[in-house]
Amino acid sequence: MAGWVVVALDVIAFFAFSIALVLVLRERFENSNPYSGVIKLLFALAVLVYVFVAFSNILEHAGITAVLDEYEDYVEILFVPLIAYAVYTMHTARLYNDARRAAELLNAEHGLLTAIIDTSPTGIMLVTSAGTLAFANDMARETLRLQSGPGESLQMPDDLTCLSTQDSSVRPLSLEGLARGVTLFGSTCIVETGGKKVALSVSSSPLGTDAAPGAPQGSVVAFVDVTEREEARQGLLDAQARYSLDLERTVDERTVELLAVNRELGTVNRAKREFVANVSHELKTPLSAVRGFAELLLSGAPGPINAEQAKQLQIVADSSQELLALVERLLELERVESGHAVVTPSHVELDQVVEGVVDLIEPLARERGVKVVVESVGSVVAETDAGLLGQIVRNLVSNAVKFTPSNGSVTVKVLEVGEYRRISVADTGVGIATADQERIFEPFAQVADSAATRGGTGLGLAICRELAHALGGSVWLKSVPGEGSTFTLEIPARFSAG
Amino acid sequence: MLQSSEVVDLVIALVLLPIIASSGRAPIRLHKRLLFASYLAVVCAYIFTIAEGFFWPVVFNILEHASYAGAGILAVAALLSYRRHSGSGLI
Numbered sequence: 001m002a003g004w005v006v007v008a009l010d011v012i013a014f015f016a017f018s019i020a021l022v023l024v025l026r027e028r029f030e031n032s033n034p035y036s037g038v039i040k041l042l043f044a045l046a047v048l049v050y051v052f053v054a055f056s057n058i059l060e061h062a063g064i065t066a067v068l069d070e071y072e073d074y075v076e077i078l079f080v081p082l083i084a085y086a087v088y089t090m091h092t093a094r095l096y097n098d099a100r101r102a103a104e105l106l107n108a109e110h111g112l113l114t115a116i117i118d119t120s121p122t123g124i125m126l127v128t129s130a131g132t133l134a135f136a137n138d139m140a141r142e143t144l145r146l147q148s149g150p151g152e153s154l155q156m157p158d159d160l161t162c163l164s165t166q167d168s169s170v171r172p173l174s175l176e177g178l179a180r181g182v183t184l185f186g187s188t189c190i191v192e193t194g195g196k197k198v199a200l201s202v203s204s205s206p207l208g209t210d211a212a213p214g215a216p217q218g219s220v221v222a223f224v225d226v227t228e229r230e231e232a233r234q235g236l237l238d239a240q241a242r243y244s245l246d247l248e249r250t251v252d253e254r255t256v257e258l259l260a261v262n263r264e265l266g267t268v269n270r271a272k273r274e275f276v277a278n279v280s281h282e283l284k285t286p287l288s289a290v291r292g293f294a295e296l297l298l299s300g301a302p303g304p305i306n307a308e309q310a311k312q313l314q315i316v317a318d319s320s321q322e323l324l325a326l327v328e329r330l331l332e333l334e335r336v337e338s339g340h341a342v343v344t345p346s347h348v349e350l351d352q353v354v355e356g357v358v359d360l361i362e363p364l365a366r367e368r369g370v371k372v373v374v375e376s377v378g379s380v381v382a383e384t385d386a387g388l389l390g391q392i393v394r395n396l397v398s399n400a401v402k403f404t405p406s407n408g409s410v411t412v413k414v415l416e417v418g419e420y421r422r423i424s425v426a427d428t429g430v431g432i433a434t435a436d437q438e439r440i441f442e443p444f445a446q447v448a449d450s451a452a453t454r455g456g457t458g459l460g461l462a463i464c465r466e467l468a469h470a471l472g473g474s475v476w477l478k479s480v481p482g483e484g485s486t487f488t489l490e491i492p493a494r495f496s497a498g
Numbered sequence: 499m500l501q502s503s504e505v506v507d508l509v510i511a512l513v514l515l516p517i518i519a520s521s522g523r524a525p526i527r528l529h530k531r532l533l534f535a536s537y538l539a540v541v542c543a544y545i546f547t548i549a550e551g552f553f554w555p556v557v558f559n560i561l562e563h564a565s566y567a568g569a570g571i572l573a574v575a576a577l578l579s580y581r582r583h584s585g586s587g588l589i
Contacts, residue, residue, distance in 0.1 A: 002556045009563035016570025023577035027584070047573065050540075054566060073503035080507070083537060084514045 007061045014054035021047045035093035042086035049079045123200075123223045126207070129216035131179035143200070143225060144173075145193045157193060172202035173221075181206030181217030188226065199230035277334045280327045287327065291320035329459040333443060336466040343470055345495040348386040350421055351376040351414050357393045358412065361401055369406035372397070376414040382421045383494040388467045392475070393423060395460040396487045400427040403485075417490070420473075424488040431481035440477060441465045464489070471495060500551050508544040515541065527583060532576035539569035 024047055029039040052075055056068035117124055123140035125133055133154035136146050146154045156175060172189045184204045191198045200223040207218040294317040296302065298310060305313065351374070358372050365372045393412075400410040408428040415422040432440060444458040461475075464487075468475040473491030518537060543565035550558030 002560060005560055006563045009560070009567040012567040013563065013570045016567065016574050020570060020573040020577055023574065023581065027577065027581060050566065050570065054570070057563065057566075073501075073507075077503065077507055077510070079540065080511045080514050084518060087518050 003061055007058060010054050010057040010061060014051060014058060017047050017051040017054055021051055029090065029093070033093045033097060035089050035096065039086055039089050039093060042082050042089060046079055046082035046086060049075050049082070121224070123221075123225075125221045127175060127178040127219045127221060129179055129181075129208070129218040131175045131216075133175075134218075140223070143193070143198065143223070144191065172200075172204070172223075178204060178219040178221060179216050181208070181219050188230065197227075198225060199227045200224065201226045273334050273338060276330055280330045280334070284324065284327050284331075287320050287324050291317055291324060294320060326459075329463065333459050333463050333466065336463060336470060343385045343388065343495060343497070345383045345385055348382050348384050348389060350380045350382060350389070350423060351378070353386060353390050354393055354412050354414055354423060357390060357397055360394065361397050364398070365401045365410070368401060368404070369408075370401050370404045371409040372401065373409060373411045374414075375411060377416065380414045380416055380421060381493075382491060384471055384491055385495070388471060389491070392464045392467050392471075392489055393425075395464050396423075396425040396475075396489065399460055400425050400429070400485075400487070403427065404429040408484075416493075419493050420490050421493055422488055422490050424486055426484060426486040428484045431483055432477065432479040432485055433481050437477050437479060441475075500548065504544065504547050508541070508548060511537075511541045511544055527579075529576045529579035529583060532572050532579055536569045536572035536576055539565045539572060543569065 021044060024040060024043045027040065029036050029043070052068070053072055056072050058064075060066045060069050117137045120137060121139060123143050124135075124137045125140045126135040128134050133146065133156065136144075136154050140146065141154075145157055147157070148154060156173070172184055172187045173191065182204055183206065184202055186201045186203055188199060188201050191200055202221065202223040204219045204221040207220055294313050297305060298313050298317060354374055354376070358374055361372065397410060397412060404410055404427040410428075411426045413422075413424045413426075415424070441461045441464075443462040464475050468489055468491065471491045472495055473489065475487060475489045477485060477487050479485035515537075519534065543562045546558045546562035546565060550562060
């Protein structure tokens with residue numbers, strides 16, 4: 001019974017290994033691989049071993065013959081080495097396939113990279129540590145007119161010059177420098193090839209990082225043709241220089257013209273001042289005589305006059321007095337403008353100057369129904385000219401009283417502001433329109449409905465401004481029409497000439 | 499009784515076992531497992547062959563031949579699996 005079981009198992013083994021042998025012979029191990037045949041042969045022999053063993057066992061255990069049994073041991077001992085060789089060969093075949101795929105991938109990548117480099121608008125070159133050109137793409141060959149030299153190596157043109165526009169010590173396309181492994185970032189240089197000048201922006205980087213310090217490394221070089229950009233830049237620079245020159249010439253011409261006009265204006269102004277001074281001086285004497293004789297006649301000394309004559313003589317005397325006042329102001333303004341105002345600084349208590357002026361103006365203010373108030377923080381002192389200061393304050397307070405309606409008020413404040421002293425005169429008058437505020441300090445400039453109704457020469461504020469300048473200070477106005485005006489005088493605490 | 503050729507077969511099979519076992523790469527596919535199982539079945543047959551000379555000769559003899567039959571069936575299965583995978587490119 002056991003014998004037949006063994007025979008049955010051997011039959012199964014025989015058929016199984018026979019089928020395996022057929023499958024092995026029909027199989028293509030490791031497709032398209034030179035090892036495929038070897039693998040197939042080794043597996044086939046290994047399987048054939050047990051086809052033979054099974055067949056021998058069938059014959060033996062079925063009692064047919066044991067003639068093959070003596071060969072079984074010699075054949076069976078081959079099985080394991082054959083399998084081992086087959087497995088090892090399969091492993092080798094796979095390594096071969098991997099290497100082949102890697103090579104194909106590398107070739108594909110190399111092809112892609114070459115295509116990209118060759119179609120790139122950037123010139124690309126490889127310079128070896130020996131100073132030879134190992135590679136140059138089409139753009140580099142065309143731009144630099146590279147020629148193939150002996151042994152298919154590329155040669156730079158002998159007459160190639162490339163001078164950097166940024167640093168004269170670096171020659172971006174010098175093979176000697178590139179062989180050392182120079183690093184450049186967009187260094188612009190001008191190349192002259194084939195009689196044509198081309199501007200290139202050159203960048204380079206050392207090739208090897210494992211070279212000994214100081215040893216030549218070679219470089220990879222990339223450059224872009226920036227001729228149009230450089231021409232445009234140069235054009236802009238030229239235009240800028242040209243326009244600058246034109247502008248300077250125009251300014252010079254206008255300056256000369258302005259100086260000439262200024263000289264003429266100065267001459268005219270001097271003539272005007274001299275004329276005004278002369279006329280004023282000439283007018284002053286006869287006007288004094290007119291006023292004096294009118295007052296003499298009014299006094300009745302030369303003889304009696306009737307009431308009508310007295311009235312008319314009074315008009316003559318008043319008019320001549322007004323004319324004399326105008327002449328005096330004109331002479332004063334001329335004196336200040338021409339720099340004849342002599343500043344004599346002394347220790348001045350500003351509050352006392354203001355009090356003195358207010359006392360002087362008080363009768364006029366009372367007559368006009370205007371209240372004058374002085375606000376002071378106490379004793380405020382300055383090294384300045386008391387006479388000129390009093391004149392300015394007098395003009396400002398007098399103006400304020402004149403232009404403030406009855407029942408209004410004028411407030412005079414004396415302040416210390418750091419190294420400066422301020423005297424402000426604020427009134428509750430009609431105010432001054434914004435358009436008039438600038439020209440109010442000009443001579444004879446009066447706002448509408450002022451000179452005619454209030455009297456005045458139109459010279460007071462002009463004199464104030466000139467005197468303030470003479471004291472090293474300034475005077476300004478803030479006014480809101482309908483609410484009043486505030487004139488502020490500011491002078492340095494210590495006058496310094498010049 | 500103990501035969502030297504049977505011992506040599508077993509020794510060679512055991513010596514080369516690690517090499518055969520480690521020849522594959524991850525992931526281990528089915529046909530490799532089946533092929534290795536077929537190889538192990540042959541190794542078992544070698545062991546049973548030697549064992550039948552000392553213990554229960556009938557039992558170990560049947561086991562030896564059963565191992566050969568199993569090895570053949572596993573080899574067929576391995577080759578069929580290999581054929582299926584080689585067609586799909588998953589070798």
